[in-house]
Amino acid sequence: MTAKIIDGKAFAAGLRERIAEHVARLKSEHGITPGLAVIIVGHDPASQVYVNNKARQTKEVGMNSFKYELPEDVSEDEVLALIEELNNRDDVNGILCQLPVPKHIDENKIINALSPAKDVDCFSPENVGKVAIGLPGPVPCTPLGSLMLLRDELGDLSGKNAVVIGRSNLVGKPMGALLLRDSATVTIAHSRTQDLPAICAAADIIVAAVGRPEMVKGDWIKPGATVIDVGINRVNAPEKGEGKTKLVGDVEYSEAAKVAGAITPVPGGVGPMTIACLLANTVTTACLANGLTPPSDLTA
Numbered sequence: 001m002t003a004k005i006i007d008g009k010a011f012a013a014g015l016r017e018r019i020a021e022h023v024a025r026l027k028s029e030h031g032i033t034p035g036l037a038v039i040i041v042g043h044d045p046a047s048q049v050y051v052n053n054k055a056r057q058t059k060e061v062g063m064n065s066f067k068y069e070l071p072e073d074v075s076e077d078e079v080l081a082l083i084e085e086l087n088n089r090d091d092v093n094g095i096l097c098q099l100p101v102p103k104h105i106d107e108n109k110i111i112n113a114l115s116p117a118k119d120v121d122c123f124s125p126e127n128v129g130k131v132a133i134g135l136p137g138p139v140p141c142t143p144l145g146s147l148m149l150l151r152d153e154l155g156d157l158s159g160k161n162a163v164v165i166g167r168s169n170l171v172g173k174p175m176g177a178l179l180l181r182d183s184a185t186v187t188i189a190h191s192r193t194q195d196l197p198a199i200c201a202a203a204d205i206i207v208a209a210v211g212r213p214e215m216v217k218g219d220w221i222k223p224g225a226t227v228i229d230v231g232i233n234r235v236n237a238p239e240k241g242e243g244k245t246k247l248v249g250d251v252e253y254s255e256a257a258k259v260a261g262a263i264t265p266v267p268g269g270v271g272p273m274t275i276a277c278l279l280a281n282t283v284t285t286a287c288l289a290n291g292l293t294p295p296s297d298l299t300a
């Protein structure tokens with residue numbers, strides 16, 4: 001058996017088309033153009049690429065993009081002042097501060113400064129709580145993208161055994177909350193979990209979000225299971241030439257693809273969904289800011 005490859009890149013393109021339609025309707029019917037502000041501190045080349053991709057896709061779906069590139073040595077107070085200014089701007093519906101930030105800036109202060117109404121990463125305690133109890137609001141981008149792929153692949157997730165590997169605030173915990181909302185039977189595994197292979201063996205759904213290259217082995221997977229690989233790990237690739245690197249996920253892809261029913265590749269799986277869901281969240285917060293019901297196909 002060979003797994004179906006879940007094409008996250010294609011799904012994300014389709015999602016962006018739906019987002020563009022919603023944006024066009026918000027403009028024509030309500031005179032609203034959603035706006036997303038992205039803040040980047042310093043000159044990390046990988047972060048620059050991501051931020052530029054986000055800005056380009058924001059414009060492609062018809063939203064306004066505001067980019068703030070701050071120098072590496074900017075003071076914490078200056079970043080906080082910028083966030084405060086953006087919190088108060090009516091044309092900004094989403095604010096994202098690209099992480100990581102330099103060490104002299106306290107990430108928690110940044111997160112706490114963001115208005116929950118514009119927190120499109122869904123980092124704030126208020127928004128995390130809304131996700132847990134199912135109230136409308138932004139949803140963490142990577143878990144939302146993963147959920148959309150799972151629903152598309154499996155339809156109803158009710159009663160499925162779902163194992164989430166990783167308990168981060170960004171991915172593992174909210175992923176568990178979303179799967180539970182869809183009535184899956186959820187296990188969250190982590191570094192202290194005993195006999196992870198045995199737990200995976202019972203899983204209809206595996207979401208791997210540990211950040212360790214190829215940690216989940218092919219022979220742990222139940223035949224026919226659906227595997228969502230959240231990991232994006234850059235590793236050395238001597239087979240491509242000296243000094244070359246490649247991206248791999250948290251799952252041993254070549255072996256897993258022989259057993260799984262469906263699997264996301266890396267790259268081209270969850271990564272593109274994360275950015276598309278950031279745009280989806282911006283439509284959601286723009287609607288909520290204007291007393292409108294957010295489109296149900298853009299949220300959990």
Ligand SMILES: Nc1nc(=O)c2c([nH]1)NC[C@@H]1CN(c3ccc(C(=O)N[C@@H](CCC(=O)O)C(=O)O)cc3)C=[N+]21
Nearest residue numbers: 096097098099100121232267268269270271272274275
């Ligand atoms: N406030 C904040 N929010 C974030 O959501 C956030 C962040 N900071 N800091 C960095 C991480 C990383 N992240 C990725 C998003 C998409 C891809 C993506 O599209 N990856 C492509 C491959 C890209 C490549 O080739 O390097 C793929 O998987 O196909 C990767 C990584 C969002 N992050």
